[in-house]
Amino acid sequence: MSTRYCVMSTGAPVLHPSVLNIMNNDVFYSFEDAYNVLVECRDIIPESKAVLDLVDQRMHPSESGKFPVIVIEGLDATGKTTLTESLKKTVNAALLKSPPQSLAPLRPRFDCEPPLIRRAFYALGNYITAGQIARESSKTPVIVDRYWHSTAAYAIATAVGGGVGNLPASGSEVYRWPEDLLRPSLVLLLTVNPEERQRRLRGRGLDQTREESELEVNHLFRKKVEEAYKRIEDPACVIVDASPTPDKVLQQVLLLMKNKCHL
Numbered sequence: 001m002s003t004r005y006c007v008m009s010t011g012a013p014v015l016h017p018s019v020l021n022i023m024n025n026d027v028f029y030s031f032e033d034a035y036n037v038l039v040e041c042r043d044i045i046p047e048s049k050a051v052l053d054l055v056d057q058r059m060h061p062s063e064s065g066k067f068p069v070i071v072i073e074g075l076d077a078t079g080k081t082t083l084t085e086s087l088k089k090t091v092n093a094a095l096l097k098s099p100p101q102s103l104a105p106l107r108p109r110f111d112c113e114p115p116l117i118r119r120a121f122y123a124l125g126n127y128i129t130a131g132q133i134a135r136e137s138s139k140t141p142v143i144v145d146r147y148w149h150s151t152a153a154y155a156i157a158t159a160v161g162g163g164v165g166n167l168p169a170s171g172s173e174v175y176r177w178p179e180d181l182l183r184p185s186l187v188l189l190l191t192v193n194p195e196e197r198q199r200r201l202r203g204r205g206l207d208q209t210r211e212e213s214e215l216e217v218n219h220l221f222r223k224k225v226e227e228a229y230k231r232i233e234d235p236a237c238v239i240v241d242a243s244p245t246p247d248k249v250l251q252q253v254l255l256l257m258k259n260k261c262h263l
């Protein structure tokens with residue numbers, strides 16, 4: 001007796017297969033989950049110990065002080081550094097960044113590691129920055145150059161194969177903010193068109209991270225990062241057209257801060 005098989009088509013799966021492993025492999029939703037990854041790495045990556053020591057020294061408050069906390073996000077060369085420096089002077093704010101300065105010497109080491117370890121490193125950087133935000137925001141307004149939106153958006157865009165259509169839909173759990181991570185008062189996403197961004201990158205002529213150079217050859221990837229930024233919720237980002245002159249962008253942002261944070 002021979003057995004006969006037939007092939008039938010089925011509907012497309014709700015999620016692209018590459019999406020299934022994002023949570024806790026590419027994006028971490030609690031301090032503990034990221035921390036435990038680096039604990040497991042201590043024997044094979046001695047630098048993990050230095051990161052864990054830095055994190056251990058900090059408190060991880062989930063609430064900021066009485067002054068507003070404004071995060072500036074966007075792809076490389078969208079004007080974050082230019083804007084954050086001007087904001088610092090104009091509103092007399094403290095300027096912080098994620099990953100924080102204390103992790104800068106360790107960053108190249110973790111940038112060559114596989115996603116699980118690399119993303120855990122950046123996740124812990126956000127918690128260190130959160131400690132600094134809590135301290136500074138009890139004294140002055142705080143401006144932060146990149147924070148959790150960057151960590152999650154780059155990780156999601158890298159993990160998801162293909163085009164923007166494969167990203168988890170808006171509202172997916174993947175885009176939720178970690179419960180135990182200090183929430184900023186306002187997140188601004190700087191956007192410029194690809195041609196203008198190229199001009200700025202060329203004008204700057206600085207080294208780019210490997211991931212950022214991939215953005216140049218990979219238009220799809222850049223679109224996925226931007227779309228993932230826009231889908232992150234609570235807090236969602238407010239989109240700012242950063243194509244005008246630096247002064248015009250500054251004025252636009254000051255107005256937003258006045259309306260949304262009474263600054």
Ligand SMILES: Nc1ncnc2c1ncn2[C@@H]1O[C@H](COP(=O)(O)OP(=O)(O)O)[C@@H](O)[C@H]1O
Pocket residue numbers: 074075076077078079080081082083200201203204242243244245246247249
């Ligand atoms: N609004 C702007 N208009 C024109 N050029 C800008 C503007 N903002 C920044 N630039 C230039 O673009 C380049 C990238 O800006 P930068 O602030 O370093 O971006 P990021 O910190 O987002 O990587 C720099 O050479 C900077 O002088």
Ligand SMILES: Nc1ccn([C@@H]2O[C@H](COP(=O)(O)OP(=O)(O)O)[C@@H](O)[C@H]2O)c(=O)n1
Pocket residue numbers: 075076077080098099122126146147148150151152154155208209211212
């Ligand atoms: N808060 C952050 C900041 C950066 N990153 C990672 O760092 C890369 C961008 O860093 P960068 O040094 O090019 O950023 P710029 O400050 O130069 O624009 C991205 O590829 C992200 O993967 C992160 O994961 N979380």
